[in-house]
Structures are given as structure tokens and as C-alpha cells.
Amino acid sequence: xxxxxxxxxxxxxxxxxxxxxxxxxxxxxxxxxxxxxxxxxxxxxxxxxxxxxxxxxxxxxxxxxxxxxxxxxxxxxxxxxxxxxxxxxxxxxxxxxxxxxxxxxxxxxxxxxxxxxxxxxxxxxxxxxxxxxxxxxxxxxxxxxxxxxxxxxxxxxxxxxxxxxxxxxxxxxxxxxxxxxxxxxxxxxxxxxxxxxxxxxxxxxxxxxxxxxxxxxxxxxxxxxxxxxxxxxxxxxxxxxxxxxxxxxxxxxxxxxxxxxxxxxxxxxxxxxxxxxxxxxxxxxxxxxxxxxxxxxxxxxxxxxxxxxxxxxxxxxxxxxxxxxxxxxxxxxxxxxxxxxxxxxxxxxxxxxxxxxxxxxxxxxxxxxxxxxxxxxxxxxxxxxxxxxxxxx
Ligand SMILES: O=C(O)CCC(=O)C(=O)O
Ligand SMILES: [Fe+2]
Numbered sequence: 001x002x003x004x005x006x007x008x009x010x011x012x013x014x015x016x017x018x019x020x021x022x023x024x025x026x027x028x029x030x031x032x033x034x035x036x037x038x039x040x041x042x043x044x045x046x047x048x049x050x051x052x053x054x055x056x057x058x059x060x061x062x063x064x065x066x067x068x069x070x071x072x073x074x075x076x077x078x079x080x081x082x083x084x085x086x087x088x089x090x091x092x093x094x095x096x097x098x099x100x101x102x103x104x105x106x107x108x109x110x111x112x113x114x115x116x117x118x119x120x121x122x123x124x125x126x127x128x129x130x131x132x133x134x135x136x137x138x139x140x141x142x143x144x145x146x147x148x149x150x151x152x153x154x155x156x157x158x159x160x161x162x163x164x165x166x167x168x169x170x171x172x173x174x175x176x177x178x179x180x181x182x183x184x185x186x187x188x189x190x191x192x193x194x195x196x197x198x199x200x201x202x203x204x205x206x207x208x209x210x211x212x213x214x215x216x217x218x219x220x221x222x223x224x225x226x227x228x229x230x231x232x233x234x235x236x237x238x239x240x241x242x243x244x245x246x247x248x249x250x251x252x253x254x255x256x257x258x259x260x261x262x263x264x265x266x267x268x269x270x271x272x273x274x275x276x277x278x279x280x281x282x283x284x285x286x287x288x289x290x291x292x293x294x295x296x297x298x299x300x301x302x303x304x305x306x307x308x309x310x311x312x313x314x315x316x317x318x319x320x321x322x323x324x325x326x327x328x329x330x331x332x333x334x335x336x337x338x339x340x341x342x343x344x345x346x347x348x349x350x351x352x353x354x355x356x357x358x359x360x361x362x363x364x365x366x367x368x369x370x371x372x373x374x375x376x377x378x379x380x381x382x383x384x385x386x387x388x389x390x391x392x393x
Contacts, residue, residue, distance in 0.1 A: 007136030009152035010074055016063060016147045016173075021119045023059050024173055026290040028088040028119075029231055030283040031056065031208070033215040039095030039165070041218070041227060043088040045185070049192045051279070052200075052209040055367035057189075060086060061374075062386045064175065067115045071151050071177055075113060081177040082184035084110060088119075090171045091129060092218075096164035099134055102154035102176065110183040111154040117173040118144040126168030134159040144170060187382045194379060197372070206364040208279040210259055228258060228278045232285060236348070237264045239278055270315050271350060273357065287363065288356035 028043045031053055035042035048056045064083055072081055103111045122129060122144045131142040131150065135157075142150050152158040154176065178184075210216070216227045229239055240263045258278040264271050264285065275281035374387050 007133065007138075007152075007157050008075060009133065009139070009150065009158055011139050011142060012070065012149040012151065013145075014147045015066075015070075015149040016117050016119075018147055020059065020063060021146050022290060024088055025119055025171060026286050027056050027059065028090060028171060030279070030286045032088065032090065032227060033211060034218055034227070035089060037095065037097070039092045041090045041092065041169075045086050045189055046192060047211065049189060049196060051211055052196075052205070052207065054193055054196060055206065055364055055371050057384070058367045058370050060173075061384050062388075063117070063173070065385060067117070067149070067151075067175055068177065071113050071115060074151060075153070077179070079179065081113065081179060082181050082186070084176045084178040084183045084185055086175050086185065087173070088171065089174050090169050091126075091162070091165045092169050093165050093167055095170075096128075097162045099159050099161045101156050101159055108154075110178045110180045111176040112179050113151065113177040114154050114158075115149055115151045115175045115177070117149045117175075118142075118146060119171040119173060120144070120169075121146050122170075126165055126170045128163045128166040129170040130163045132161050132163070134161070144172070184382075186378075186384050189384065190375075190378050190382060193371075193375065197375060206361075206368060207276040208283055210277055210279045213258060216258070226258060226278075228282045232264065232278075232282055235285060235289065236266055237281075237285060238266075239263070239281065240265050240270055266348065269350070271353070272315060273354070284357050284360050287360040288353055291356055291359060292352075 027048070028041070031048060031051065032041040032043045033047060034040075045057050045060065048054060064086055068081055068083060071077070102114050103109050116131070120126065129144060131144070133140055133152075139150075142148070152160070210228075213226070218225060218227050218230070232239060239258075241257050241260070261274050261276060262278055262281055263274055264281050275284065370387075374384075377387060378384055
């Protein structure tokens with residue numbers, strides 16, 4: 001492959017399968033925390049490991065390998081590269097970045113190549129957010145399209161900027177690669193994984209454990225607003241503590257109710273099952289939206305109506321309407337998760353929701369089995385790689 005020597009970069013169209021994009025979106029909407037710039041939310045692999053969601057690194061493994069191979073090949077790297085950083089990054093309304101290079105700080109000099117994978121669509125999921133390169137053509141501007149990937153050198157041959165996001169949320173998977181093996185993120189991730197999985201060996205539990213509250217407080221969304229409750233609100237849910245008051249502001253409470261067992265409600269219906277904490281509730285809700293169409297199909301197949309009486313799944317309590325109204329007003333102002341405010345949740349059904357809850361459990365169990373089956377090889381090679389590839393090659 002020929003490279004333009006002055007501005008080496010390339011657009012890989014349709015590189016990521018669409019179902020992988022959806023899965024990564026599910027992970028980000030379930031686990032994201034405040035990012036490195038205002039208006040940016042991020043989900044790193046080390047954060048997933050630290051919050052008892054190690055199994056959620058599995059969907060990243062294969063695509064990381066494929067991206068690294070492509071970058072090495074395109075830039076004619078003589079020696080193998082290492083992955084310095086892998087993270088899901090979303091840009092909310094108001095976020096932008098002016099002309100810069102990705103190695104523009106002394107502590108970023110190890111970043112030699114960048115891969116940005118687009119997980120949703122400009123013009124549908126968000127407005128604004130076009131990537132521009134300052135010099136040279138091929139390509140000059142990138143309009144984010146689901147599944148496309150842009151790879152470029154992180155130095156001053158590829159000065160670039162991103163237009164302000166004017167609505168919605170722009171989601172990417174971003175990786176940086178280095179020639180310097182001391183910056184390889186894999187050995188650090190494997191050491192963390194090993195510590196955590198050894199510690200939990202005897203009581204395997206897949207319930208996420210939230211990070212500290214300030215990691216979910218997004219100043220640009222409005223003071224005191226929490227990413228987890230904003231995401232739930234965007235889909236029409238509120239969180240209820242056990243005394244059935246709607247959780248609102250936590251600043252004056254000693255123990256953060258977001259870390260305690262919690263229930264969810266829609267309108268005046270409270271779902272009877274309890275969640276271990278707000279992140280657990282958010283993960284199941286996001287899973288339901290990720291798998292919504294499949295749940296509807298399986299419901300038809302097994303005629304769940306005969307098995308489940310939805311009315312047993314919720315109770316109706318006197319929920320303080322005033323607090324709900326306040327929450328919705330704030331949500332609309334923030335324009336967060338805009339795309340879900342459509343017919344999608346008009347057809348909501350607690351029966352389908354409860355099927356999704358069970359499917360979520362099966363899903364995380366499966367990922368956990370893959371994780372446990374991979375760990376000893378990862379430790380031996382000090383690299384995260386997919387074992388299935390080894391078997392088939
Ligand atoms: O998301 C993009 O298109 C580019 C992001 C970027 O420039 C960066 O994170 O440094
Ligand atoms: Fe950049």
C-alpha cells in the first residue's frame with residue numbers, strides 16, 4: 001500500500017461490523033465516566049476491570065488485534081507496535097477540539113499512530129463533529145459513519161480538529177499505538193485482571209461495582225447531575241430508593257444512594273425487582289435497548305404472555321410528580337441521548353424487560369467463561385489476544 005509521505009493517513013470504510021459497534025455502544029452507555037475534556041465521556045479497559053466488569057473487555061480483543069495489524073501494515077512498521085491506549089469516547093453537545101496533533105504534550109510523545117473507529121452516524125445520531133485534517137488531501141475531512149475507521153500518524157504531519165457537536169452524542173473507539181514497548185497497556189491490564197480475578201475466585205459475581213461518585217458527575221450536563229441517572233432518564237426511567245422517593249440530588253446524603261440497592265420506575269410504575277446499585281440497573285436497561293428487537297422476537301416464539309403476567313412485575317406507588325418533572329426538564333435541556341426520545345420506548349413492556357434481565361445474566365456469564373479461559377495464555381504472553389484466532393489459524 002502506497003502512503004502519501006507528507007500526511008500518512010487512511011480511511012478504512014466499513015472496517016467494524018455493525019453488531020460490534022452496537023455492542024460497544026451498550027458497554028459505553030452502561031459504564032462511561034467523565035472524560036479528559038469538558039463534554040467528553042470515556043470508558044477505558046482499566047476502568048472496566050476496576051468496576052468488576054472485566055468480562056466486558058472481551059468484545060474489544062479481536063478488533064484491537066485487527067487494528068494493530070492494519071496500522072503496522074499501512075505504515076510499514078518494521079517492528080511490532082504496542083497498544084498504548086484503548087477507550088470508548090463520546091462527545092456530547094458543545095464538545096470540540098481545535099487544531100492539534102495527538103503527541104502534542106511531553107507525556108504523549110510515545111503516541112506514534114492513532115486509530116479512531118466511528119460507532120455512530122453524523123446526521124442521524126448527532127450533528128457537527130466532522131474531523132478535519134489541516135494539510136493535504138486523501139482524506140481531507142471525515143464525516144463519521146458507523147463502522148469506518150481513520151488511521152493516521154500522531155505527529156505534526158497530521159494536524160487535525162473536530163467541529164463542535166451541536167446535538168446528540170458522537171461515539172468512537174479510539175486507540176493509540178507506540179513503538180516503545182514500555183508503554184504497552186496489555187501487561188498492566190493483565191496484572192490488574194489477575195489481581196481482581198484471583199481475589200474473587202471463590203465468589204464469582206458479575207454485578208458491576210461503581211467507581212467513586214465524582215467520576216459520574218458531569219458539570220456540563222448541569223450541576224450535580226450524574227451520568228448514570230441522566231442515561232436512565234433519557235430512556236424514560238427514574239431511580240427509586242426503597243422508601244420510594246425518587247433519587248434526586250445526592251450531595252446532601254452521606255451514603256450515595258447510587259451505590260446502594262435501588263429500584264427503577266417508569267411513570268408511576270415501580271419495577272419490583274431490585275438492583276444491587278445504579279450501575280447494575282443501568283447495565284440491564286442498556287442491555288434491554290441493545291437487544292430490544294431480539295427480545296420481541298423471542299417473546300413471540302415462546303409466547304411469553306402465557307408465562308409472565310407483566311402486571312405482577314411492577315407496583316404503583318405515590319411517586320412525587322414534582323421531582324419527576326424537574327428531572328425531565330433538565331434532561332431536555334441537556335439534549336443527552338437524543339435519539340432514544342422517539343417511538344422506541346412507547347412500546348415498552350415490563351415482561352420483555354424482565355426477559356432482557358435474564359438474557360443479560362446469560363450474556364455476562366458467557367463473556368466471563370471466555371475471560372477465564374483466556375487469562376492463563378494472556379499471562380504467559382503478556383498480551384491480550386483472542387484464543388479463537390489461535391485455534392483456527
Ligand atoms: O474523534 C475524532 O475524530 C478525533 C479525535 C481526536 O482528535 C483526539 O481524540 O485526539
Ligand atoms: Fe486528535
